Amino acid sequence: MDINATTIERNFRLYTLPGLLALLGGGVLLLIDSSAESTGLFDQMIAPLKRGIFWMAAGLTLVGLAWALYRAWLEFRWMQGQLLGGCANCGGPVRHLDGRYGPYSKCLMCGGKRNGWH
Ligand SMILES: [Zn+2]
Known part of the structure; x- marks a missing residue:
């Protein structure tokens, strides 16, 4: 590891x-x-x-x-x-969050953020 x-x-x-x-x-x-x-x-x-x-x-x-x-x-x-999650970077599971600029997804594995819920 x-x-x-x-x-x-x-x-x-x-x-x-x-x-x-x-x-x-x-x-x-x-x-x-x-x-x-x-x-x-x-x-x-x-x-x-x-x-x-x-x-x-x-x-x-x-x-x-x-x-x-x-x-x-x-x-x-x-x-x-x-x-297989919604993360475009690593395929990790994402959390669905509501931010100042609307809904977004944050990856639990790599921390990548994307607009909207995936
Ligand atoms: Zn990721």
């Missing part, structure tokens, strides 16, 4: 968002110790809240990981040449 700037840039583009999501969830999970025995009245009062945040953070982490896995699967299929 060749490591070059393009690969790094692609990985960055592919995994930054899912990674951030998982990190955020994981960070909150570490901060919240839901199993801690609460003795104080205040601790008992916020216990349900803590449990709620705990499960939300757990969900966030799972979603982030699943998203990253999905992106990894996309990249794998793209590298095998099995994935």
Whole structure:
């Protein structure tokens, strides 16, 4: 596997968002110790809240990981040449976005942009 700037840039583009999501969830999970025995009245009062945040953070982490896995699967299929997306440059999958100048597509693999949705 060749490591070059393009690969790094692609990985960055592919995994930054899912990674951030998982990190955020994981960070909150570490901060919240839901199993801690609460003795104080205040601790008992916020216990349900803590449990709620705990499960939300757990969900966030799972979603982030699943998203990253999905992106990894996309990249794998793209590298095998099995994935034909709308990108004119590399045939990679594109995201459909709305910009200031109307709808455009941004390639997940090479970052190329094109007008309109493909
Ligand atoms: Zn591309």
